[in-house]
Amino acid sequence: MSRGDSATPLGRVRGLGSAHHGGEHWLTERVTSIALLFLGSWLIASLLLLPKLDQRTLIEWLHAPSGAIPMALLIVVGFRHALDGLKVVIDDYVHEPGNNFVLNLLMLFLAVGGGAIALFALARIAFGSVA
């Protein structure tokens, strides 16, 4: 995915920023934030508009493409945005390189693992039979 060259003129000349690719990370965090503005509002509006919030109604909602597709996007973009945001917090407060690496790696595993569980659960609903 390319959103153009995000480096500053000086950064382009020197070939790196402090994080070597900080511009990309900065932009991705903002692009995902705008996506989540819509996806988060969609989730709350959907739950408010459903006639009931029992298991059967919710499964029918996520079984239909109109529910399953935005929910899949919310999961993927949500976990990605969380990972990007947590990296900023970790990099701000944890300066020792070893600890910084381990914490960022742990967050990566948590985000990918959590996202996989959420997507699996959604797939089971979307492709399963409606109870």
Add this chain to the structure above:
Amino acid sequence: MVVSILHRATGVALSFAGLAILTWWLFALSSGPDVYATFTKAAASPLGRVVLIGITWSFFQHLLSGIRHLVMDTGAAFELGVNKTFAILTIVGSLLLTAALWFYILGGAK
């Protein structure tokens, strides 16, 4: 200053508690009536309510202060008065939205 810290704190809360609850909810939903009953029981408990209301407020606060940050990324709204008003509005807005949503959920609307 306060709103900037709140943006971080609510972001961290949403990352861990918010996404964990979303994942737990989806997994319970896909796992049959018994598992889902455990989730709804926890969600309806006093502690569950506090956590869910907290997550809702975190979402609205992070959303509104996030919009504020996007505006400031363009170089706008750095004037002291405008900046402070905008910051206060994110807190007022998030509290109003959270109150309205939960009044609707718990109140007479359903």
